[in-house]
Amino acid sequence: MLQCLLYLEWQYLKSIKVTIITYFFVGKRYPSFIFGTPSGMIRKNSPLRKYILDHSLREHPILKKLRLLTAEHPWGRMMVSCEQAQLMANLVKLIKAKKVIEIGVFTGYNALNMALVLPDNGQVIACDINEDYAKIGRPLWREAGVEHKIDLRIKPAIQTLDELLANGEAETFDFAFIDADKENYNEYYEKCLHLIKKGGIIAIDNVFWNGKVLKPRKDDLAAQSIHHLNEKLLRDARVNISMLPVGDGVTLAFKL
């Protein structure tokens, strides 16, 4: 009997130990793994998100085809959310944009999304370092009849932005979407601010970084970088801003 009780107590202590270890070593690094999506954010598979999509998404059939195709990719979760893409397409239309930049293209879901609403002589300068991803989307850009509007530049985005500036294209763009490596967000923002016209918009993705911006760890350079840019934007007199809880958080900066 005593042996049985001791065994049960040992099992109980072991489960507490596992909980504590999981909390400290996994929960601190990957809070969403333990605690779910941080409160205030709409979970990807929640009934509310389904309601939002059921009642607002008007997706072009070829765009939908690319979204479903991309979702099957091992890195499919990098794709921008469809409701966020629709918001950006609406902004691009609203300001009658002609020239837009996308930093971080992946399979080109959002590049296609923007190309679809640009005029026929409109241009998406699409920056990425990986051509293989774009090879997935290109046939669908073609099928949608907008391939000619997407100018894919395969090299580090900073280099492409510097080339555009050196080419005298400062203040000629209407819209920019920043969605590549997070450590360079501040540089992307500064260069985009030079490239877009007054009245133009910069959309910055993942500004919540899955909630990690609430308490960025010192060794998490991505969370640190996004958090610093969020703090800087709050005080940046060159722009008006809105931080929206769409997808993983998007900040819209309107150039004054």
Ligand SMILES: C[S@@+](CC[C@H](N)C(=O)[O-])C[C@H]1O[C@@H](n2cnc3c(N)ncnc32)[C@H](O)[C@@H]1O
């Ligand atoms: C989150 S994904 C972009 C998603 C995309 N905006 C969409 O519509 O689905 C990030 C992309 O940034 C690219 N990337 C990473 N570092 C980069 C860099 N230094 N310059 C340009 N692109 C980069 C990656 O190859 C990846 O395709």
